[in-house]
Amino acid sequence: MIKKNLLVVSVVFFLTSVVFSTTPSENLQTLKRKSNAVSKLNAKEILEKVDNIxxxxxNFVFKLEVVPYKNGKKAPAQKLTVRVKDHDKSLVEFTYPPANKxxxxxxxxxxxxxxxxxxxQPIRISPQQRLxxxxxxxxxxxxxxxxxxxxKIINRSKKYIKLLLKAKKGNVQYGQIVLFVNRKNFYPEKALFYTKSDRLLKTAYYKDYQxxxxxxxxxxxxxxDELRKGQYTVMKYSGMEMKNTPGSYFQKSYLKHLIR
Amino acid sequence: MRVNLLWGIILMSLFFWYSNVQGYSFYYRGSIEAKYSHYDLKNDTLLNPNRDLSAFSTYQYFLEPDFVFELNNDKGARLVAKTRIPWKKNTQEHDSEIVVDNLYADITIFPELFLTVGKFNLQDGVGLSYNPSSFLEAKKTIDYSKSEEEQKQDQEGLYLARVEWIQENYTLSLVTIPGISSLQEENTGVLSKLSTTFDSYDLAFHYYHGDYPLFGTNFSSTIGDSLGIHWESGLKKGSQQKILTTVSEIIPASGIYSYDTAYRENEDQIYIKNLIGGNYTFPNKLNLIVEYYYNQEGYSNKEWQDFIDIVSANNNYYLNPPFSLDPGIFSQNLGLANFIMNYKYMRENYLFFRASYPEFLGQFNLTLALLFNIDDKSSVAMPGIKYAIDQQSTVALSWSIFSGKADSEFGLLSWHNEGRIIFSYFL
Incomplete structure (x- = not known):
C-alpha cells in the first residue's frame, strides 16, 4: 500500500515537475525565437509590418473624423470618407461640416x-496644404x-525599434520621420515628423488598438503640433472595410462625374 | 425662368427614361448668405461728376439662398441643379431674381465616356485671379465682393452639350454651345480640349471655334511639398475690348464730339493673354499666392490716355457746358465710358497677391488679397476675417479698399471703399 502510494506520488511529482519545468523553458524558447526573428527582420520588413497594421x-474604405483641440478645447470637426486603391491612390470625400460637403x-x-x-477643373495642390x-x-x-x-533602423531597445524614414523623393510631405515601433507586435506607437531642414513639426501617437x-x-x-504647444488634432478611424473602388474614380477628370 | 423650367422638365424626362425608375439616391447641399454692405462714396469722380449720373446708395442689404440638388441612379446617371435666389435692397432698387447656375444631366454612356447636356457652369484654367483660357464665361454677371473661389462657383452657366472621354493619362472633351438667341447671348461655338497628367505635371490644350478662334494652354505642377506653380495662356484673334469712337463733331471745328462704343477695328490681330503664378504653404498653414497676368487686349498707355482725355473733357463740358449746349450730351458720353469700364480687365499688366491664414486662433480665417494695376499703379486691397460660429454658420467682415489717382482704373470707381458683414448658414 505504501509502495503503491509512493508510486502514485512519484508519478504525480514527476509529471508535475515535467509540466512545470518544460512549459517555462518552451515559452522562453518561443520568446527567444521571436526575439531572434525580430532582430533578423530588416528595416524594410519592419516597415511593411507597420504598414500592414x-x-x-x-483596396479599402474607411471613415475619418478629424477633431482639432487647442489647450484642451475642442474646435469644429470635419468628417471624411476615404477610399484607397493600390496603396498609392486615395480619394477623400468631405461629408461634414456642410460648408465643405x-x-x-x-x-x-x-x-x-x-x-x-x-x-x-480640379486644382493641383501640394501635400503641405492643411486640411x-x-x-x-x-x-x-x-x-x-x-x-x-x-x-533604416537607428535603435533597438527592449520596448521599441526606432526606425528612421527618409523621403525617397523631394515632393513628399516630410523630410524624415522617426517611427517608434513596438518590438513585440510591430504596432506603431509614436512618430516624429521633421521638415527637410530637420525641424520637428509634429508628433503622432497611435492609440486605441481594436x-x-x-x-x-x-x-x-x-x-x-510641435511649433505651437498645446495644439493637437485627433483622427478617429471607423467603418473600415475591404472594398475595391473602380480605378476610374482616381482620375482627376472623373471627379466631376462622381456619383455620391 | 420659363426656359429654365422647360429645360428642367426635358432633363428630368431624359433622366427618368434613362434610369428606368430604379436605384436612386438623392444628395443636396446649400447655404443662405445674408450680407450688409456699406459704401464710402466719393462726392465727385471723372465718370460721375458730383454724383449726378449715378446716385449710388451708401448701403445694400443682400440675401442669397443657394441650393444644389443631385439625383443619382446606380446606372451612372445624374441630374444636377444649382440655383440661387439673390435679393437686394438699397436706396435705388429693391430686386430679386432666380438664377440657375446649373441644370444638367450627366450620363455615363460607357465607363470612360460621359455625356453632359443642359445648363452648365463650365470653366477652365488654373489661375485664381484671371483665366485667359476659360472661354465660356465672359458674358455673365460676377459679384466681385465674393472670394475668387465663390466668384467661379456662383456664375450662371451656358446651355451646352459635352462629350468627355476619360483615359488613364489623358481626357478628351468636345463641347458644343448652341447659338439660340432665346436661350443665351452666345453664338454657336465648339470647344475641344485635351488634358493630360504626366509625372507631376498637369497640361491642357483648348481650342474654341466660334465668333473668334481662341487657343488656350494650362500648366500646373508642384515642386517639393509646399510649392505649387501654374501658367495659363490664351491666344485670341480679334478683340472684344470696347473703345469710345467719335460719331460726329457737335459744333464744327470745336473739338466737341458725340461718341459711341465699338470693338477695335483690327480683327486679324492676335491678342496674347498670359498668367503665371505660384503658391507656397508654410508649416504654420499660412498660404501665399502670387500671380502676374498680362492682358494684351487691355488698353495700352496711349489708348488709356486717349480714353481719359475724352472722359476728362466730357466731365468738364458737363459741369461747364460750352456754347450753351445741353449737358445731357456730355452725360450720355460719360455714360458710354461707364458702360465700357470692365474693372480688372481694362489694362495690360496686373499683379495679384493673396495671403490666407486658416484657423488663426482656432476659429478665425484671415485673408488679405491685393490686385495691383501695374500700368497706372491703382489697386484694390481686400482684407477679411471670418469666424466659425459653429459647424454650420460663419460670420465674416471684409473690405474692398480702392486706391489710385483720379484718372486711374480703380480711382475711377465711385466709392473709396466698401465694407461688408456677412453671415452664412450652411445646410
Whole structure:
C-alpha cells in the first residue's frame, strides 16, 4: 500500500515537475525565437509590418473624423470618407461640416488635387496644404509609409525599434520621420515628423488598438503640433472595410462625374 | 425662368427614361448668405461728376439662398441643379431674381465616356485671379465682393452639350454651345480640349471655334511639398475690348464730339493673354499666392490716355457746358465710358497677391488679397476675417479698399471703399 502510494506520488511529482519545468523553458524558447526573428527582420520588413497594421490591404474604405483641440478645447470637426486603391491612390470625400460637403481630395501617386463642386477643373495642390488643425492633406490621403519613405533602423531597445524614414523623393510631405515601433507586435506607437531642414513639426501617437478586419489596428491617431504647444488634432478611424473602388474614380477628370 | 423650367422638365424626362425608375439616391447641399454692405462714396469722380449720373446708395442689404440638388441612379446617371435666389435692397432698387447656375444631366454612356447636356457652369484654367483660357464665361454677371473661389462657383452657366472621354493619362472633351438667341447671348461655338497628367505635371490644350478662334494652354505642377506653380495662356484673334469712337463733331471745328462704343477695328490681330503664378504653404498653414497676368487686349498707355482725355473733357463740358449746349450730351458720353469700364480687365499688366491664414486662433480665417494695376499703379486691397460660429454658420467682415489717382482704373470707381458683414448658414 505504501509502495503503491509512493508510486502514485512519484508519478504525480514527476509529471508535475515535467509540466512545470518544460512549459517555462518552451515559452522562453518561443520568446527567444521571436526575439531572434525580430532582430533578423530588416528595416524594410519592419516597415511593411507597420504598414500592414495601418492598412488592411491595398483596396479599402474607411471613415475619418478629424477633431482639432487647442489647450484642451475642442474646435469644429470635419468628417471624411476615404477610399484607397493600390496603396498609392486615395480619394477623400468631405461629408461634414456642410460648408465643405461634397469637396473631393484626390491623391494619385505623389500628385494631389482638390475639387470643389460647382467650380471648374480640379486644382493641383501640394501635400503641405492643411486640411484641418495639425492634419495636412497627405496625412489623410496616404495610409502607408513605405511608398514615400526608405527605412533604416537607428535603435533597438527592449520596448521599441526606432526606425528612421527618409523621403525617397523631394515632393513628399516630410523630410524624415522617426517611427517608434513596438518590438513585440510591430504596432506603431509614436512618430516624429521633421521638415527637410530637420525641424520637428509634429508628433503622432497611435492609440486605441481594436480588432478590425482580423487584426488589431489603431483607431485613433493624435497629432501634436510641435511649433505651437498645446495644439493637437485627433483622427478617429471607423467603418473600415475591404472594398475595391473602380480605378476610374482616381482620375482627376472623373471627379466631376462622381456619383455620391 | 420659363426656359429654365422647360429645360428642367426635358432633363428630368431624359433622366427618368434613362434610369428606368430604379436605384436612386438623392444628395443636396446649400447655404443662405445674408450680407450688409456699406459704401464710402466719393462726392465727385471723372465718370460721375458730383454724383449726378449715378446716385449710388451708401448701403445694400443682400440675401442669397443657394441650393444644389443631385439625383443619382446606380446606372451612372445624374441630374444636377444649382440655383440661387439673390435679393437686394438699397436706396435705388429693391430686386430679386432666380438664377440657375446649373441644370444638367450627366450620363455615363460607357465607363470612360460621359455625356453632359443642359445648363452648365463650365470653366477652365488654373489661375485664381484671371483665366485667359476659360472661354465660356465672359458674358455673365460676377459679384466681385465674393472670394475668387465663390466668384467661379456662383456664375450662371451656358446651355451646352459635352462629350468627355476619360483615359488613364489623358481626357478628351468636345463641347458644343448652341447659338439660340432665346436661350443665351452666345453664338454657336465648339470647344475641344485635351488634358493630360504626366509625372507631376498637369497640361491642357483648348481650342474654341466660334465668333473668334481662341487657343488656350494650362500648366500646373508642384515642386517639393509646399510649392505649387501654374501658367495659363490664351491666344485670341480679334478683340472684344470696347473703345469710345467719335460719331460726329457737335459744333464744327470745336473739338466737341458725340461718341459711341465699338470693338477695335483690327480683327486679324492676335491678342496674347498670359498668367503665371505660384503658391507656397508654410508649416504654420499660412498660404501665399502670387500671380502676374498680362492682358494684351487691355488698353495700352496711349489708348488709356486717349480714353481719359475724352472722359476728362466730357466731365468738364458737363459741369461747364460750352456754347450753351445741353449737358445731357456730355452725360450720355460719360455714360458710354461707364458702360465700357470692365474693372480688372481694362489694362495690360496686373499683379495679384493673396495671403490666407486658416484657423488663426482656432476659429478665425484671415485673408488679405491685393490686385495691383501695374500700368497706372491703382489697386484694390481686400482684407477679411471670418469666424466659425459653429459647424454650420460663419460670420465674416471684409473690405474692398480702392486706391489710385483720379484718372486711374480703380480711382475711377465711385466709392473709396466698401465694407461688408456677412453671415452664412450652411445646410
Amino acid at each position: 495601418r492598412a488592411p490591404g491595398t 461634397g469637396r473631393l481630395l484626390l491623391m494619385n501617386s505623389n500628385n494631389m488635387w482638390i475639387y470643389i463642386p460647382g467650380t471648374r 484641418l488643425g495639425q492634419v495636412a492633406n497627405g496625412d489623410v490621403a496616404r495610409v502607408v509609409y513605405s511608398i514615400d519613405y526608405q527605412a 480588432e478590425v478586419l482580423g487584426k488589431l489596428r489603431p483607431q485613433l491617431v493624435e497629432i501634436h
